[in-house]
Amino acid sequence: MTGEVPPETSKEEAADLLAKLVSIDTRNPPGREKPLAEFIYEWLESREIDAEIVDRPDPDRPQVVAEIGAGDPDAGKLVLNGHMDVVPPGDRDRWSVDPFNGVVADGRVYGRGTSDMKAGLAAAMLAGRAAESSGAVDGKLILTFVMGEETAEPGTKTLLEGIDADYGVVLEPTELHVHTVAKGLAWYAVEIGGKSSHASKPELGKNALDALFGNEARLSAYRHRIAERTHPLIGESLCTPTMVSAGTKENVIPESAELRMDRRFLPSEDVDDLDEEIDGVFDPLREEGFDVSINRVRTYEAAEIDPDEHVATVFRKHANDVAGVDTAPAGKNAATDQRNFVNDAGIPAIIWGPGTSAQSHTTDEWARVDLLHDSVDVLCRAVEDLCSVSVEET
Ligand SMILES: [Zn+2]
Structure with a gap:
């Protein structure tokens, strides 16, 4: 059994990390993921997490992959996925804050890409750090930080070609609701x-x-x-x-x-x-x-998995336990990189993340700090369930 993976994250630290990610302008077009990829790589490496910069499919727009855990072949392998690019902010005069400054106020972080989906990236980083420092992951927790999602480039698709995994989570904004299907x-x-x-x-x-x-x-x-x-x-x-x-x-x-x-x-x-x-x-x-x-x-493409897939059941349970999130089956009206997991790589994946989808691509976009903080807790509990030697149905 995988041991306990305590989240070890305060709300302030989670908010500060999200603000930092937002302050790195990764607008796409044109596709400026590189400085963020470098920041994430260094952040992970400095916390003893084995990370790699991948210059496929575009060397000017690198991606990051990190792996945590003992890699026991009898234990589960879970991939967390987030896109680093954000849509352009539009008319700057319509924003009441600097879209690339990561302003923290009133329990929210403001800025372009907070909900869609740098809150998801921050959650993956913090959960990865907790998993690494616990030393308690039997299987593998794999973090993927990808380019070009907003313009349908093959970032996730390319990374998954080299990854063997049992479960995936695309950390798009769902306010911790589990979505199993996307239009x-x-x-x-x-x-x-x-x-x-x-x-x-x-x-x-x-x-x-x-x-x-x-x-x-x-x-x-x-x-x-x-x-x-x-x-x-x-x-x-x-x-x-x-x-x-x-x-x-x-x-x-x-x-x-x-x-x-x-x-x-x-x-x-x-x-x-x-x-x-x-x-x-x-x-x-x-x-x-x-x-x-x-x-x-x-x-x-559209994508769908059975609402009762193990990964969906595990996340529903923990999101409900941690944050009281409704466990009713749900789906997303917009397309996501879930399709690359399900249709291209054959990995059952859900769409689940701390952002608020109604904030995606809006002026004065924000994400809630409490949901970001809770998401790290849920991820740690899910890693305990999914990346253990004896995968239990919960
Ligand atoms: Zn997105």
């Missing part, structure tokens, strides 16, 4: 090509914008149709038009129009099928003589 995301660019003419003689052109608007009923019918596909934990399938651009001047019939759409899909939906469905929505415009090209410009 997928696909962005589509639909380009419609027509023919320009003087606006006083529209009959000489082919108005691409008219074609786009004229297709609205078909798109609307499609959206209603897919909304009938639902999942008990993450709701309905969605297709939302989000951007449109067309035209060159007021008196010119537009020869092209582009529509961008955000498609949120369920684990039961296949990405290739989505492409065919969207193509079918716009195909009639081809028959009307328009050029139509459709590109899926970004994809995060």
Whole structure:
């Protein structure tokens, strides 16, 4: 049996570490993870934790892996995962604090990336330190700090190619609720090509914008149709038009129009099928003589594990014991790197972390210090359960 892993972390220390992580600007784009990767590597190494800088998939944007424990093959191996990149802060004037200064006030830490997801990184670091200093991990606790999550780069995917593990936790913000499923995301660019003419003689052109608007009923019918596909934990399938651009001047019939759409899909939906469905929505415009090209410009697959997987059960129990967190099954409406664990590496993984998901990507983003502190406690208890020689069902 793995022995006790006491958390040994005060709220002040947890808040200070999070503030420090936030003060290292890792905005993506362009992808400035490097100084944070170096900071995390040195922090771990100086606490006797075996860490490594990994310069794949991009040497300018290194990642960090650390391993703790005896590595007994009969004991469990748990991976904690967090992305180091954050979305840009947007208009600085709309922030009431410096987004990259890590301000601690009123039981919160403020700044870009506090909830999404540097609170998760801090939790992994502090739990890793506790596990190392306890010397009580039979199996392995593996920490992965990755690049490029916000722009769908293969950070987590690349790291997991070299890791053999039994369980994973993606430390995205869930306020300590266990999420076992995440919706997928696909962005589509639909380009419609027509023919320009003087606006006083529209009959000489082919108005691409008219074609786009004229297709609205078909798109609307499609959206209603897919909304009938639902999942008990993450709701309905969605297709939302989000951007449109067309035209060159007021008196010119537009020869092209582009529509961008955000498609949120369920684990039961296949990405290739989505492409065919969207193509079918716009195909009639081809028959009307328009050029139509459709590109899926970004994809995060959906992912799902059984809500009763051991890792999910263990985290639900301890989050409830430590912080009274509701144990009802839950899922995430947004895509995460859980898909790389489940779909690519075959490792059952949950989404679970101390941040507040409603704070993700917002102005004046914050994370709660009490949840960060509790998360370290939960992680230590979960390590005791999952990384022991005799894995017990709890
Ligand atoms: Zn995130």
